[in-house]
Amino acid sequence: MNPEASYEAKIEKMQFMTPEEKFIFDLDGYIVIKDVLTPDEVSELNAITDEKQGLAKDQDGYKNIGKPSTWGAPFQTLIDHPKIVPYLIELLGPKFRIDHDYAIFMTKGAKRGRLHGGDNGYEGDHWYKYKDGVMRNGLTVLTYFTAPAKKGDGGFSCIPGTHKTNFLSSIPQEVRSFEREAHYVVQPEVEAGDALIFTEALVHGTMPWTADHQRRAFLYKYSPGHSSWSQNYYDLDQYENLTEQQKRIMAPPSVGRRSDSVALETLMA
Ligand SMILES: O=C(O)CCC(=O)C(=O)O
Secondary structure, three states: OOHHHHHHHHHHHOOOOOHHHHHHHHHHHHEEEEEOOOOHHHHHHHHHHEEEEHHHOOOOOOEEEEEEEHHHHHHHHHHHHOOOHHHHHHHHHOOOOOEEEEEEEEOOOOOOOOOOOOOOOOOOOOOOOEOOOOOEEOEEEEEEEOOEOOOOOEEEEEEEOOHHOOOOOOOOOHHHOOOOOOOOOEEEOEOOOOOEEOOOOOEEEEEEOOOOEEEEEEEEEEEEOOOOOOOOOOHHHOOOOOOOHHHHHOOOOOOOOOOOOOOHEEEEE
């Protein structure tokens, strides 16, 4: 076969992220993508959320609910939202798969997870690599926001650049637990409709929520096609009208003859 005709050769020439976006992700280990969802999409997702979140156990203002992707078409679409797919291909490769998804809701005063993550060398799934112009990641999180997180509101926070740190074990415990503020811990600001992608190789966590409005974040987590963080794979029977592309993205991990998640014709359209 003419190697020029291969999928890899063709997509190598495509721009999935701008040079500046690649620079930012490589530098920081995360990137905020503005205005991924329209105001109408945000309203639709919030209306469904109002109904669904009542089912979850409230843990002192914190709720974690599994599989929002099963909450109907608007949430199913988030699996392969067209504005997000280019980032997934660039960061996880053409055979990326969805690993698991869940929602986080927090009300004022709610506290949760310490700073964690990072490529600690033994967990295996939290990694970031760069070679010859190509970035690749292990488990990678795409968070959609349907409520804003302004400066100081709390929620997602991280230590930019730690996906490449050589001093992971040197982060003080009181910084990890948010008991001591440190200038190198940041809480990225987002608006409703924005999305944020980060590699689990980045040190990250959940700052206490301080805003009057509820935090609403939907975490769709992806792996390269050959790996899985979760012990469980997607049950397609829980979904209606899945597209062939979504079925490929939801397939269990594999290596040999795995289909590309997004067909070349779709990319070139
Ligand atoms: O968005 C957040 O609150 C952080 C989520 C988190 O810690 C994770 O995905 O491992």
